[in-house]
Amino acid sequence: MFPYRGYAGKCLYVDLTRGHIETKEYDQELAENYLGGNGVGTRLLWENVGPEVEPLGPENWLIFSTGPLCGTLVPNPGRMEVIAKSPLTGIYGDSNSGGFLGPEFKFAGWDAVIVTGQSSRPAYLAIADDDVQLHDASELWGLGTSQTEAAIRKAWGDPQVKTAIIGPAGENLVRMAGIQITPQRSAARCGLGAVMGSKKLKAIAVRGHGPIRVANPDRLRDLSLEMQQRLRANAIYPAVSAHGTPGIVSLMNALGRFPTANFRAGGYEHADRINADALDARAFVRHVACFGCPVACDKVYRVPDGPYAGTSLRSVEYETLNSFGACILNDNLDGILAANRLCDELGLDTISAGRSISFAMELWDEEILNLDDTGGLAFRWGDMDLVLKVLPMIARREGFGNLLAEGVRRMAETIGRGSEQYAMHVKGMEIAGQDGRAQRSMGLAHVTSSRGADHLKAFPVVDETGFPDEGRRRYGDKYLPEIVQPLATRHKAFLVKDGEDFGAVVDSTGMCKSGGTFVLAELYWPDLAAALEATTGMEMPVERLQRIGERIYNLQRCYNALHGITRADDRLPQRFAEEPSPSGNAKGQTIDVEPMLEDYYQLRGWDLERGWPTPDKLRELGLPDAIERLGLG
């Protein structure tokens, strides 16, 4: 009998090759050493998906993984993880989504769903509490994500069914295909929708009616109410709650941290046309929340008139306002919303899809691409008619869209002719809406992230503009003032390492990084330790939790090391070192990550030559099998 509360206590193994479904008890040792979510997914990937496995082959695992706090009372506990080897980067891949699916898995009685093999024809997995079945999905294949969800709900006669669905992009193995999660949220990054497509799994549909039992209900209730009150009293809460992530567009633009024209610049002259005020004035309908979230950063928007009239969507994020706005020099807000909605329906990551397009636009501008290359499409900056025409071509791999579907690293390899210098990625992952020239810690975070360029692993926020109160509250006086100064390098290795370890824990519990833990920088190690203890009944001193975070992050690095990743791969695109930023507070700045990276390896206990965990560090973290597997001892 699984001994801990908070968990459902069991998981599903679905072998699509054989059409076989198996129930297993959740692994007690895994829960003790990796919690759940991200951590357990990392361990399963490490043990079962070796370097010989092709990301789009049947041997890859696709792991849907909730955590012990998912679906509980703590603020914003609606998150779940999807983990697999990434077809975009070829290394460790994960993506996280809010919404309502994670909790629904738990109410149905499942902590994780592990999908292996490959179905011979389109299938979907139906989970109605204990009743789990594979259904034929031939009639759903080819449909958009919301069309598919509507069809499944109609067939079940239940509008409360929660889903994970791929669109045409995932079906066609587009390397930036995401998985749409009820309600119109996305596990977007790393191309995990293509992994789902390679398995011919169109959807997972879940309905649960059971309880989540917790170890100490009274304590968890009191802790959760106290945390909620702290969130609501937080100085940043009103802005985050009112505007969500779009609220930072103007701020980031002023800092020179808002990628513009494929990172030629970090500020956009028309940012005020695509910021939160513009968005609210134009299209705001109502505030909406993910499961159990008192922040409600999500909004429903609707375009009232004009060529895109009636476009209705939610989860319009800062990132998409950047990728289909400033980064392609488009100031047409309605066009951004239309592109966002189209990506949701096609099942495309708005960040990477936008970056493939901004890369092509810069190549067009530099006259590296011409009409012969693109099949007659002119990639002019800001042309939203082109963007809306090209997105379905990407999802269906038609014409030039077939190349865009590969992501910027492979595009550059195919195009050649000096295009590489404009390919803005790290380890094959397109860089999201940050710029290390304007925020040093973010440059470091991009190269140390275990899934390639990514802001959300370390998620350094206290030095975006300089938040001394948040910096002091979280880290004490010891690291001030540098830790909150955007352009200082001192203590940034600490900021990034701590963020990565804490983030790994947050992503393993089912809590949200856009809520209390990172964006508000309100909830920290002691809060999560207390919540985990009250929920699970596990003894959880802060030191143990920190060790778990460090173990997870080190194992992700080991997984990448196994795939040949070394220090040589921990590099930013040359542009950031060679072209001074022309924008905002970052004007004249370049970034050299090397000194911070040295600090970081030392702090992590990784060797300076390859940037791999040392045998001592791995022993300390209880990972002796990694020493052997990496040939370190």
Place this chain on the structure above:
Amino acid sequence: MHLETAAEKCTGCRICENFCSLQHEGAIWPARARIRILSETDDGPFTPNICRQCAEPECAAACPVEAIQRNERTGAWVVSAECIGCESCVEACPYHAIFFDARSGAAYKCDLCDGNPQCAAACPEGAVVLAKELC
């Protein structure tokens, strides 16, 4: 006392359902919550639905064994152990705010948490509030 709701403030987060079920079931169990968020779409609008603690409740009137009695201190209409599980109350309530638990064979509904309703305590938006005047 009774609960008042302000649908226009509701974000659909379900915090009320979670705290309600913990209070009454000892587990986080939205399917067993006394308060329910109603919505025709995932995007809202959302309506918190909860017992009005009516002055002349049709559920109590429909009960053949007078199992639904008012707690004079809190004003809540409470299902007692006398309930025979006939579901007449479920059919009678015009607000769909009283439910039947097939497992225990009895009806269940909001009892105002004996005067300290958890949904109102936890709702971050003020979409569910406790009104203290007797209705």
